Each structure stands twice: as C-alpha cells, then as structure tokens.
Amino acid sequence: MPAEAKVNKADSPAAPLTERQEARRRRILRASAQLAGRGGFEAVQMREVAESSQVALGTLYRYFPSKVHLLVATMQDQLEHLHGTLRKKPPQGETAAERVAETLMRAFRALQREPHLAEAMVRALTFADRSVSPEVDQVSRQTTAIILDAMGLQDPAPGQLAAVRVIEHTWHSALITWLSGRASIAQVKVDIETVCRLIDLTAPRVP
Numbered sequence: 001m002p003a004e005a006k007v008n009k010a011d012s013p014a015a016p017l018t019e020r021q022e023a024r025r026r027r028i029l030r031a032s033a034q035l036a037g038r039g040g041f042e043a044v045q046m047r048e049v050a051e052s053s054q055v056a057l058g059t060l061y062r063y064f065p066s067k068v069h070l071l072v073a074t075m076q077d078q079l080e081h082l083h084g085t086l087r088k089k090p091p092q093g094e095t096a097a098e099r100v101a102e103t104l105m106r107a108f109r110a111l112q113r114e115p116h117l118a119e120a121m122v123r124a125l126t127f128a129d130r131s132v133s134p135e136v137d138q139v140s141r142q143t144t145a146i147i148l149d150a151m152g153l154q155d156p157a158p159g160q161l162a163a164v165r166v167i168e169h170t171w172h173s174a175l176i177t178w179l180s181g182r183a184s185i186a187q188v189k190v191d192i193e194t195v196c197r198l199i200d201l202t203a204p205r206v207p
Contacts, residue, residue, distance in 0.1 A: 025063055027053040032074045036120035044071060044120060065131070071124030072135040078121070079142040082107055086146065096151040096203070101196040103150040104171050105189060111175065112185070119179050126176070143168050151199060159202035170195040 017025060031052035035044045044067055050060040064070035086103060093099040111118035128136050147164050148156060156164070174191050177183035183191075 024055055024059070028055060028060060028063060028070070029074050029077045032070050033078065033117055036071065036074065037114050037117040040116040041071070041120040041123045068124045068127050069132050069135055071121050072128055072132055072139060075121035075125060076135065076138040076142050079139065079146065082110055083142065083146050083149070086149065091150050095200065097196040097199040099150040100147055100167065100199060101193045103146060104192050107146070108175070108188060115179070118175065122175050122179060125172070140168065157202070157204050160199070163198040163202040166198060167195050
C-alpha cells in the first residue's frame with residue numbers, strides 16, 4: 001500500500017467540512033461510483049479515483065484511508081440520495097410493514113439498475129473491519145432512517161428498533177445472495193415482505 005495510505009484517521013478532514021472540502025469529497029465519491037459502475041470492486045483503484053476527481057493521491061487517502069473506506073462511504077452517499085428521492089415520493093402501503101417492504105424493494109431496484117456498483121459497495125461492506133466502523137455505522141444509520149421514515153416513526157420503541165435491525169440484516173443478506181446469483185428478484189421480494197411483518201408484531205399495544 002502506498003505510504004499515503006498509512007495516514008491516521010485522525011488526520012482526516014475534521015467535521016464539519018468547509019465548502020471546498022465538501023466539494024472535493026463529493027467529487028471523490030462521484031468518481032468512485034462511476035468507476036465502480038463500470039467495472040465493480042476491482043475497477044476502483046485509488047490512483048484512478050484521485051485522477052478522476054482531480055485531487056492528489058495523498059489528499060484522497062486523508063479522506064479515505066483505503067478502497068474499502070471509500071466504497072462504504074459511497075454506499076452511504078447512494079443511500080442518502082435514495083432517501084431524498086423517497087421523501088419526494090413516499091411509499092403508499094396501508095401498513096407500516098407494507099410501506100417498509102415497498103421502500104426496500106425500491107432501494108433494491110435502484111441498486112439492480114447498477115449491478116457493478118452494487119457489487120462493489122456490498123463487497124466493501126462485507127470486507128470492512130473495525131477501522132471502517134465509522135463508515136459502516138453511517139450506512140446503518142442511513143438505512144435505519146429510511147426504514148423509520150417509511151414506518152412514520154420518530155421515537156421507536158426498543159422492540160421496533162430490534163425489528164429494524166433484523167430487517168437491515170435481511171436486506172443486506174438478500175443483496176449478497178442476489179449478487180451471487182443464488183436468489184431471484186422474486187425470492188428477494190418474498191424475503192423482504194416476510195421480515196417486514198416483524199414491524200406489526202413489535203408495535204406497542206394500545207391499552
């Protein structure tokens with residue numbers, strides 16, 4: 001790994017980023033998504049990302065110490081964009097379980113349109129070790145926010161949060177099995193709809 005890759009996380013740009021730093025970060029994430037979209041995980045090479053985003057290689061490593069950090073952050077960015085789209089056109093299901101299932105299938109179909117990008121991001125999430133915990137946590141928080149919005153909840157009960165975690169795990173597993181060719185879209189839909197029934201089971205009972 002190049003010497004720049006050994007930069008400590010503490011040397012990364014501190015939050016909140018300046019306008020210039022944020023613009024640079026967005027260019028990096030856009031370049032990452034474009035390269036991954038063309039050729040998957042292997043196509044994302046840090047030197048090429050730096051060149052495409054017009055930043056120095058050392059600067060890139062200060063933002064993202066490795067390709068895995070970068071691709072997990074790319075996934076969080078993609079989910080953030082998806083969340084914005086979902087807010088403009090919310091799911092129409094009558095129950096919370098139906099709305100969450102519809103939301104997750106819309107997210108799945110968005111990833112289906114970019115299979116190489118989906119493969120790269122999911123592989124990075126699978127490879128992530130403890131050093132990537134902040135980025136992985138961002139992905140989890142973004143996914144949780146998407147699900148809670150679909151449920152129409154701002155203050156979920158502990159049981160509901162537990163259900164959300166199981167739903168997230170199932171969605172992630174469904175992505176992996178679909179990408180590996182071991183599950184069809186129809187099977188994914190059944191799994192998502194089945195696990196979303198936990199939402200109804202964990203809803204607090206009204207006295």
